[in-house]
Amino acid sequence: MKKVRWEEIMTVAARLFCEKGYMATTMDDIAAELYITKPALYYYIRTKHDLLYEICEVAIKRLMEGVESIEASGGPPEERFRELVRWQINMFSEHGDIINVYLADESELPTEKREYIRGLSREYESIYRELLRELIDEGTFREMNIPMAVRAISGMCNWLSNWYRPEGKMTADAIAGIFLDLIFNGFRSDAAMPGVGTRVKSGRVAKTTSRPEAVTAQAADRKH
């Protein structure tokens, strides 16, 4: 079955692009990993760029799928927001190769395909902005510069590509939990509120805290 083989090729290509980078991976590398020759590889694909394009498309579409099903769930904004962050961070453990390739090498795509992918990614961002708007309107979040807040949150999440290891101590869910705790409960201590002195070790507000989670997690870079 051709489809099966094609998916194997995509998986291997994504892994190698992720490990070494798109430009540094040769078609011979990919072929060798599949125990075939380079021309055999070209029997299934047209160009190297196509490979990258398919990977990026799968990545952004998988991101969108999650977003759409969360939006369709009709839950309260806060829960939808939490689900969204969890989904995005989960991508790094469930589909690490493709999301890392997408984040690192999307810029290597030929202009037209790159613009198409970026269009999808703008759609994705706009959902984040709308959700933040809802959260502000319902009074959960305060007024803020929405595009900048989205960039801050995206940055926290997407930066996982620079340190997260699936085999590490921190699970994606644990990371999402900590990040959401920081977003919803802030960094500041209750005791730091002007006025009273002693710290109340987050009385009730922050009971979704992260404390029990491992306090360390090793880092090491992805590209060898």
Add this chain to the structure above:
Amino acid sequence: MKKVRWEEIMTVAARLFCEKGYMATTMDDIAAELYITKPALYYYIRTKHDLLYEICEVAIKRLMEGVESIEASGGPPEERFRELVRWQINMFSEHGDIINVYLADESELPTEKREYIRGLSREYESIYRELLRELIDEGTFREMNIPMAVRAISGMCNWLSNWYRPEGKMTADAIAGIFLDLIFNGFRSDAAMPGVGTRVKSGRVAKTTSRPEAVTAQAADRKH
């Protein structure tokens, strides 16, 4: 003067690596930009990797310089933390090319040099962790998973490499102001606090808020 020419070469190389990526930039590209031939370029440098290495080293060292002078200033932890975030974000406007190359292509360095650079970057991170520790100990911040909080903050800041344009509407200072506001004052609305309604809008501590800043800022990617 040879030093002068060498600095020109570094500047041009950083710009091209930033625009097209290290791997996609050829030595002829760099030479052409300097109106000389490739061998003339090799009169000044040893290898292509050296070029990348020097750029990364300048980037991380400039980051460290700032950190050290801030630490030496002996100000209160909160002010040092704010200065640190401002310094880091300012790197993107003052030395955008080198920091972007450092963040994007450091992984292309040959093993030994890469490890040296990563050692420096670990030192840099540990300063962040220590500062967070101080902030917690003095009661400004609550107990938290420090390494994860550092990653969240680094992510917010370093993600600038994916959307910040120096010629855009948002200045580095404005961005730092917004991010610091989010970190110190959180996302959550005062009204959303359970129990009692109004919270003191952090009397003095947080009057550096971002609200008046532009609510939008265009994004577009760096690599052509």
Add this chain to the structure above:
DNA sequence: TTCAGTTTACTGAACGGTAAGTAGAATTAT
């Protein structure tokens, strides 16, 4: 016999890097 899937053998272009040579300015010797 057919044909999907594969191989061997190759092309053309581009790459990082080098060898060898040189114009002209700077330095030294006479």
Add this chain to the structure above:
DNA sequence: ATAATTCTACTTACCGTTCAGTAAACTGAA
């Protein structure tokens, strides 16, 4: 002061290698 020498800053021409991609022949199963 001038002639001889050395040095800086390059150039032309090229090497060895690697790359994406292809033509055409082969193989084994239905």
